[in-house]
Amino acid sequence: MDSIKPEDRRKSSETFKEFLAQKGLRVTNQRTAIFDAVFNQEDHFTAEDLLDFSREIDRSVSRATVYRTLPILTEGGLVKEIDVGRDYKFYLANRGQKTEQAQVICLDCEKIFEIEAPFMEWYARSVAQKVGLEPVSQRLQVHARCIRLKEGGSCPNRESH
Amino acid sequence: MDSIKPEDRRKSSETFKEFLAQKGLRVTNQRTAIFDAVFNQEDHFTAEDLLDFSREIDRSVSRATVYRTLPILTEGGLVKEIDVGRDYKFYLANRGQKTEQAQVICLDCEKIFEIEAPFMEWYARSVAQKVGLEPVSQRLQVHARCIRLKEGGSCPNRESH
DNA sequence: ACTAACTTGAGAATTAATCTCACTTTTCCC
């Protein structure tokens, strides 16, 4: 449906080179492949997913380099790291969404939705204030079920949401 | 400061026996030790912590049994499981607090505070509704810093909070 | 081109959590 325009991807790729240069990091084929793989994805992906995607671009990418590159991307704000309490993490290309987003995890289809949560920062601040602390970041996760599927049957993972 | 009264502990222990019986589970020394260890703790603890605490009560408790018992306690609502994104979980004796609690994690002293977060359920509902989902549970985590300690120096982990 | 510093791949290591299975313990019936 809404795939990424090649021009956007190219532009992002330029940004990435600048990003690396600016941090004194070298531009390598592997890092570029990983970066491109990240921004090919519309949805959440795991490190292992990313290894596969990256290898479709550059066969030589290794698991170690994926795991080494992800922190660079997340700390640089290019990728969002999401931990919903499983024993592996999810990642998401950061295309400049709002910071006030919650994760709604459907218990029926396991899908994760990034949903705007207005005033979340303000709300978190009001909570943290109670112990004399100042928020640096906050996250809200909601585990939920389809309103429709009250009884048996799986969640319509497709267009339903 | 506010330690648990022996009578309360004994009462809880009775509740535990009923709890097990009612689920068709057997009352063993190990389970009892683990339960007592849990309710000796005021604060958050890890599975490994709990192993130590339990062994102080019954030397024979094994790691396997701690890990087997924790799900029984959490599913039974006696213990609250808390995942703040580290690679191990925390647990907390459930003494019947509000369900609307957020975790505020101090980045200076690593301490986790369970803080009341009024209207959190309502708020989560308003977010989940946007994708046609109905909340089953929700969690808000706030990473924060001491308002005072803007520059160097460690967080006064003691009475400060 | 030269080279120092950086980066990488393969596979070993780490570690929270789970699993296996021979051996106990608990329950429950007599």
Next chain:
DNA sequence: GGGAAAAGTGAGATTAATTCTCAAGTTAGT
């Protein structure tokens, strides 16, 4: 009280995401 079946347990092996090690390959200035 025994006795047996079912449930539970400990020790140690296993799993699996992630991190580490280090020899070999690359990058980016000179």
